[in-house]
Amino acid sequence: MLLGPPGAGKGTQAQIIAGRLGVPAISTGDIFRANVSGQTELGVKAKVYMDAGDLVPDEVTVAMVKDRLAEPDAKAGFLLDGFPRTIAQAEQLRGSLEQLGQHLDRVLELVVEEDELVRRLSGRRMLVDGEWVQRDDDKPETVRRRLEVYREQTAPLSGFYEGEGLLSRIDAIGSIEEVTDRVMTALGTPGRPGDS
Ligand code: ADP
Secondary structure (H helix, E strand, O other): OEEOOOOOOHHHHHHHHHHHHOOOEEEHHHHHHHHHHOOOHHHHHHHHHHHHOOOOOHHHHHHHHHHHHOOHHHOOOOEEEOOOOOHHHHHHHHHHHHHHOOOOOOEEEEEOOHHHHHHHHHHOOEEEOOEEEOOHHHOHHHHHHHHHHHHHHHOHHHHHHHHOOOEEEEEOOOOHHHHHHHHHHHHOOOOOOOOO
16 A cells, blocks of 8 residues: 655556555556546546545545456456545445455555645646647646645544554655655565566
């Protein structure tokens, strides 16, 4: 599992690390965004919260992750990105994993100070249909709210998983490759030959 504030680089690292480990990266933010673009019922519901920088209610999110974890490609392992984000989600995740006969091996907290997060998020652009666009929730006022929500609702997960002996804190300042190397070292998994 990857834990860390918005802008810490979870999405980027999740793709690389999941690729190296040969497991799917399961990102609740990506699943929500796909539903928003597809204008599904879930997407319409989630968009209101996302645009405000608030968390989508647990009952929506937890059921969605539970379904995703039960898919065949997650049987041999998975990397969670952006979930859980509240202690209640973490507790429900524990129950879902027990039912599936799964468990968490490690929780990696990407640590970046708040000034740097604001800089990264306000400068972030994504390539959509050949054009660079700003994510709706990367607007300054929404960024401030997301960071506040992180501090209040998500940051306590660090202590929660530390108490379970699962937490590794990773300094997430530096190049993408440097951060990936630190993560792989924390996982005790050497890079595969031929990987860049
Ligand atoms: P970031 O980590 O940069 O905030 P994400 O893509 O993970 O970006 O999340 C974007 C938004 O999607 C969040 O601000 C929130 O509204 C919603 N979201 C994502 N994951 C969850 C979750 N586990 N619980 C509730 N809401 C979530």
